[in-house]
Structure formats: C-alpha cells, structure tokens
Amino acid sequence: MSIITTNNLHKIYDETIVPVYAVNGISLEFDKGEFTAIIGPSGCGKTTLLNLIGGLDQPTKGEVIIDGTNITQLKQTEIIDFRLKNIGFVFQAYNLIPVLTAKENIEFIMQLQGIPKKDRDKRVIDLLEAVGLKDRMNNRPSELSGGQQQRVAVARALASKPKFVLADEPTANLDSKSTNNLLDIMLKLNEVEGTTFIFSTHDSRVMQRAHRLISLEDGKVQQDQKIK
Amino acid sequence: MLLSIAWKNVWRNKLRSLIVILSISLGLLGGLFYLAFANGMVQHQIDATIKTQISNIQLHNPKYRLNNEVKYTIDSPDSIIKKIEEINGVRAATSRIKSTAMVSSAITGAGITINGINPVKEKNVTTLYKKIVYGTYLIPGKKYQIFIGQKLADKLNVKVKSKIVIAALDMSGNITYGAFKIVGIFKTESTNFDLSNVFVLKNDLRKLIGFPSEQTTEIAVLLNNNDQTDLIANKIKKIFNRAISEKKLDVETWVEIQPALKLINEMFIEYSMIFLIIILVALSFGIVNTMLMVIMERVRELGMLMAIGMSKLKIFLMIMLETIFLSITGGAAGLFLSWVAITVTHKTGIDLSAVSEGLNALGYSSFVHPMLGFTYYILIGSLVIVTAIMASILPARKALKLNPAEAVRQNV
Ligand SMILES: Nc1ncnc2c1ncn2[C@@H]1O[C@H](COP(=O)(O)OP(=O)(O)OP(=O)(O)O)[C@@H](O)[C@H]1O
Ligand SMILES: [Mg+2]
Numbered sequence: 160m161s162i163i164t165t166n167n168l169h170k171i172y173d174e175t176i177v178p179v180y181a182v183n184g185i186s187l188e189f190d191k192g193e194f195t196a197i198i199g200p201s202g203c204g205k206t207t208l209l210n211l212i213g214g215l216d217q218p219t220k221g222e223v224i225i226d227g228t229n230i231t232q233l234k235q236t237e238i239i240d241f242r243l244k245n246i247g248f249v250f251q252a253y254n255l256i257p258v259l260t261a262k263e264n265i266e267f268i269m270q271l272q273g274i275p276k277k278d279r280d281k282r283v284i285d286l287l288e289a290v291g292l293k294d295r296m297n298n299r300p301s302e303l304s305g306g307q308q309q310r311v312a313v314a315r316a317l318a319s320k321p322k323f324v325l326a327d328e329p330t331a332n333l334d335s336k337s338t339n340n341l342l343d344i345m346l347k348l349n350e351v352e353g354t355t356f357i358f359s360t361h362d363s364r365v366m367q368r369a370h371r372l373i374s375l376e377d378g379k380v381q382q383d384q385k386i387k
Numbered sequence: 388m389l390l391s392i393a394w395k396n397v398w399r400n401k402l403r404s405l406i407v408i409l410s411i412s413l414g415l416l417g418g419l420f421y422l423a424f425a426n427g428m429v430q431h432q433i434d435a436t437i438k439t440q441i442s443n444i445q446l447h448n449p450k451y452r453l454n455n456e457v458k459y460t461i462d463s464p465d466s467i468i469k470k471i472e473e474i475n476g477v478r479a480a481t482s483r484i485k486s487t488a489m490v491s492s493a494i495t496g497a498g499i500t501i502n503g504i505n506p507v508k509e510k511n512v513t514t515l516y517k518k519i520v521y522g523t524y525l526i527p528g529k530k531y532q533i534f535i536g537q538k539l540a541d542k543l544n545v546k547v548k549s550k551i552v553i554a555a556l557d558m559s560g561n562i563t564y565g566a567f568k569i570v571g572i573f574k575t576e577s578t579n580f581d582l583s584n585v586f587v588l589k590n591d592l593r594k595l596i597g598f599p600s601e602q603t604t605e606i607a608v609l610l611n612n613n614d615q616t617d618l619i620a621n622k623i624k625k626i627f628n629r630a631i632s633e634k635k636l637d638v639e640t641w642v643e644i645q646p647a648l649k650l651i652n653e654m655f656i657e658y659s660m661i662f663l664i665i666i667l668v669a670l671s672f673g674i675v676n677t678m679l680m681v682i683m684e685r686v687r688e689l690g691m692l693m694a695i696g697m698s699k700l701k702i703f704l705m706i707m708l709e710t711i712f713l714s715i716t717g718g719a720a721g722l723f724l725s726w727v728a729i730t731v732t733h734k735t736g737i738d739l740s741a742v743s744e745g746l747n748a749l750g751y752s753s754f755v756h757p758m759l760g761f762t763y764y765i766l767i768g769s770l771v772i773v774t775a776i777m778a779s780i781l782p783a784r785k786a787l788k789l790n791p792a793e794a795v796r797q798n799v
Contacts, residue, residue: 206796210792210795210796213694215694215791215792215795216790216792235699236698236699239693239696239697239698239699240696240698242694242695242696243695243696243697243698244696246696247695248691248694248695250691250694250795252687253687253688253691253795254691256392256688256692257399257688258392258395258396258398258399259392259395267388268695268696270388271695271696271697271698271701315695316695319695319696327795
C-alpha cells in the first residue's frame, strides 16, 4: 500500500533568466516501511523533490498525495497542521532550537500537538533511549556533537508519530563514525518500529545501506531500484 | 511554552540584548528625569505662589475682581474668618485691604498694589515674613511703616529707613498722599510680585484712604493640603451661599485667581510628556531594528520551526513576546533607575543658581527638587508596554513572510 504518491510532479524556477526545471515530471510511489535514499549529482533536484513531498513548497505542476490527501490542494494553514501531524523532518543542520535542551526540543513538537505532559515525558525518555542519548537529555544543542544533534533531530522527528520521516542530507555534516551511528539508529527504528525514512544523500556509504535507491538527474528519475 | 522560549531567546545574544535594554533604560531615565525636573519646578512654583502670595482660596466682592476698585468691599470680615477657620482642613485665614496706588521716591515712581495687612494674622497665612533680605517685617502698632520688594527698592533706589510717598485714590475717588518709612525689604522667587506689591498696616491704609471699618477687600485662606482646595472652596460657598447669591461675596481658588499658573504648569507637563513620547518612538525604532536583525539571523531556525509544524500564529506570538520581553525589561530597568535618580535628587535638590536670574523672572525657584507622582510611573510603564507591542508587530510579521522551503535551504 503506497503512503506517498507523486503524479507528474514539476517544479520550475522561472524567475531566473533561463528557467530551471528543478523537478521535471517525477511520478513515484513510496510504501509504508521503506528505507529509501534519493541520490544524484548536486543540483539534480533532491532537495526540491523532498520539499515538495513534505509540503514545504508548492509544485508548478502535478500533485503529491499522502495517505489519500492531496496536499497540493491544502490551504497554507492546513498544510502546516498536516506537516505537524503527519511528517517528520530532519535537515542537514539547524534542526534544533538552541535555547532548549535535547529533552525540551523533543518535547516541543509534542507540545505543539497538544499532547499532555505525562504522555510526553514517557515518550521523550523512550526516544532518547532509542537514539542513545538519555544521559545527555539536559544538554543544549551547543553542548552536543554534530552527530548527537542529528540523533536528537531524528528523535524529535519521530516524537510526533509521523507517517514518514523526510531527511535532506542528514549526514552531510557528520564524520564517518557519526554517520554510521546515525544510520544504525535509523535502520533500527525502521526495522523495529516500521518507521518510513526517505532521505537524500551524496555519501556512497549511506547509499549502500538504503533498501531502495532513487537516482535523479536534471529533475528526472534516472533509476529506481529496490535493493532489499 | 512560548513564554519560556521567547524569554530564553532574549538572552541568546546577551550583549546585544543588554545594549538594547540599556538604551531603553537610559532613554527613559532621561525622559522621566526631565519630567520630574519640570514637575518639581512647577510644583515648587505653585507651592511658593500659594504660600507667599495668594493662599489656596480667596474671597472678594465679585465686582472687585473686575478692575480692583477699592470701593467694592466685603462686609463683616471678622465673622466670615471665624466661620472659615472652623472648617476642617483650614489652617488660617486673614483679611487684607487692597488698593492700587503710585509709590514714589526722590528718583522715580511706580504703579503698585498696596496691601493693608494685620502682620500677626498674615504670618499664619503667608510666608512673606521669611523672605526678608533687609530690615524686619511690619511691626504691629508702629505707625506708617512699609514693607517692599527688593526689585522695587532697587528701582526706586531706596533702602531700609528711606521714606517713600504713596498716592492712592480714597473711597470717594480723590487722590490722597501718605509718607511711609521702609522697615523691611523682601525678595520672593517672583520678580513680578516683588516689583508690584507693598505692605502696610491695615489701620494706616484705612486712615489714608478712608476705608470703612468692619469691611475689607480680600480674605485669604490657607489650607493644610492643597489637594483639598476644591473641596473646601465648595464648603465655604455653601456656608456663605446667601451672600454669594446676593452678589456680595465671591469664593475663588488659586486656579481661578491665577489661571496662568495652572496653565503654564500643565503645559510644562505636556511638553515633557511629548518629549518622553518622542524618546519612546526613537527607542522603538531601535527595538524594531534589533528584532529584524534577530530574524535575519534566525531565518533557518524559523524555517525549521515552520517546517516541523509550528503554526504561523505561534511564530508570530513568539517573536512578539521576545520583542515585548526585551522592551519591558529595559522599561522596568529604566523606571527603576529613574526612581532612584529622582528620589536622590529630590532629597538633595539641584542648584541652578548659575541661571537663576532668568528663572526668577519667570517666577521659578533656583533650587529644584525633582519629583514625580506614582501615577506617572504607572502611566509611563503602560506607555512602554504599548510601545513594545507596537514595535513587536513589524518583526513578527516579517517572520511570517518567510517561506519555509527557502528558509531551510539557506543551510548550504
Ligand atoms: N529558489 C530557486 N530559484 C532558482 N533556482 C533554484 C532555486 N532553488 C533551487 N534552484 C535550482 O534547482 C535545481 C535543483 O536544486 P536542488 O537544491 O533541489 O538540488 P539538490 O539535488 O538538492 O542539490 P545538492 O545536492 O547540491 O543539495 C538547481 O539547479 C538549483 O540551482
Ligand atoms: Mg540539496
């Protein structure tokens, strides 16, 4: 059963002198429980595609359907609420609120969802355990390493119990040890909890661990292969 | 949640926030101190004018106030004074005979108001006897003494013990002359008053102009507390309401007698308030500028917050709260600093004798005790809050205009 469907998706930047076809007719389906990497050279449209799927950006043409909802038709305020309830995000950097501790950052998204305090507390601890940072929960982001920060970001993305997690180059700023560590955690969450991950990457070691590889070129899908 | 994040965000860049807070507090200190200074000056002026010149309440024949003609008198002043002095809150009352006159020395002459007083009773009502620079106050029983202002003495080129001649109209309208010997010279904070008022014993003036006994021109009433002026004026009006309705008596407060005094003072306060509002507007530009900078720096973070599902309203509120916290912290610091500065200088006073010549001509004292009522602190505190809210709208709107896709892209 597919959880995300993109139909003939286009994103054209035409304020530039030469129009840029950042996403140029992409039709894809993603299933529940996928662990998918989107790869391709710089400028091929990975970020643009993820932003369209995540409802951060409006497509020029085509549509994105998430679990039966055509998000391209949602109003501005509806889409924010939709993201809050359905999509987890991990970015390359600036994922966390600097003035809050790791625990508070994870809790924050649940507060936005209006989850009561005692339910939050339990889930925060569970998530911190899952990403192996229970002992650092009272540290602020500036007191955590880049890898630790990304792990908190993954925990935060999962805190809202989203249908899937989108991660745009989550390991781009990490050394290989932290990269492996983060992927271990993501894979474990994927296997144990069935969390759907869709992430973009440049890193061949990251690609190797994906279960499905979608490679883009010039805004088009060049190859789409299931590995596991 | 938003409150705590906003408050923590204020302290992210401590130096910058402190600079903003400092500028707000110094701006307020300047404005409030100026206000307190002006207020101290005018309150002192009111106080001095009431104490040395007009008292809180005066009674006249209603026609007298039209053009100060001596023939318009009040009947049986002593019984009136007795009744007034029985009212709670009245410190003392006295009666005066007043007439316009010419005073001349060997050198020159001047138009003045001659006040016939009872020095013993007058001391309870006005403090002119404390303003003597040469000689003494009028001595009861000694004939043909006169007590004049220094400015007038200078103009006439006379000293204590000099003789001067008073020319006045008597009750039937004929000119009459009398020679008086100066016993004392006074100097108040009002040059104008010093130049145009002389004081003699009531009986001497009575004889000079043939003023009937059992009558007077003016009754002056001093209260314990100026705030009760209107209240007690109304009580007096009630007691004498027959004489008032028969147009034999008129009761007026100092505000009615010297409307300019109150007007100038109100103007002074208004100007200071305008000055303060200008300061607040200037400060609000600084606040807006700082907060816009803050938003530029935090584009990625704000984009991330929008991406993960923080609603626009919450982002708007967060930025607004940050701005308000920043401003109000500065405002509170400013009010506190001002309170300290005003309290200290109120005790010590500020000596302006270097420029006092000009101030005295305007009727102001050269020694200023800044002061400010508690209500002003509340008023200005509220103004700061209003300013803070206004200043917060623009940055908060700016934050809303961010497009999350573009904002998060800036991480490259
Ligand atoms: N706001 C924009 N205006 C114009 N062109 C844009 C804009 N955003 C992206 N592009 C262009 O769209 C194309 C796709 O960009 P995108 O960021 O999706 O690539 P990417 O695959 O994520 O690259 P990278 O690996 O470097 O992150 C690029 O050619 C880029 O220059
Ligand atoms: Mg990219």
